[in-house]
Amino acid sequence: MYQLFRALAYIHGIGICHRDIKPQNLLIDPESGILKLCDFGSAKYLVKGEPNVSYICSRYYRAPELIFGATNYTNSIDVWSAGTVMAELLLGQPIFPGDSGVDQLVEIIKVLGTPTKEQIQSMNPNYKEFKFPQIKAHPWAKVLSTAIMLVNLEFCQIP
Structure with missing residues (x-):
């Protein structure tokens, strides 16, 4: 994952957005363990204020x-x-694992909770439909308490 985020830092640093990050676009050399980010067919230089297509990125990996x-x-x-x-x-x-755009959003809401009106407006000011079931975010800290402790030990050097 570190190598993926380094690759993203590099391409983002030169103004490129990949727009199709998914496992199938990550190549790993079995001998060296080096990751290569591939398939730049959807990549684009993002220019602030210039509109882009919203139907981009493979569904399971598509941002809200x-x-x-x-x-x-x-x-x-x-x-x-x-x-x-x-x-x-x-x-x-x-x-x-959503079967459609709407189902995808439902899957995200099941994990992260229902977005607020403000969050939806920040994602798309033109979106006017706010009829979502009120679902609280999943209590990940309870589920992953051991993992969180290990991450803290590893990265924060807590004795």
Whole structure:
């Protein structure tokens, strides 16, 4: 995952958004363990204020703002996708396996809770439909308390 985030930092640093981060676009050399990010067919230089297509990125890895139809997004859509890839590595299956855009959003809401009106407006100011079931975010700290402790030990050097 470190190598993926380094690759994203590099391409984002030169203004490129990949727009299709998914396991199939990550090549790993079995001998050296080096990761290569591939398939730049959907990649684009993102220019602030210039609209982009919202129907981009493979469904399971698509950021919520894309599902809401945002056309003025940032490189953060790649970071979302990378996070879903990391979750898939840990779970052994996609974390948000939606069958359609709406179903995809429901899967995200089941895990992260219902977005607020303000969050939806920040993703797409033109989105006017706010009829979502009120679901609280999953209490991940309880489920992953051991993992969180290990991460703290590893990265924060807590004795």
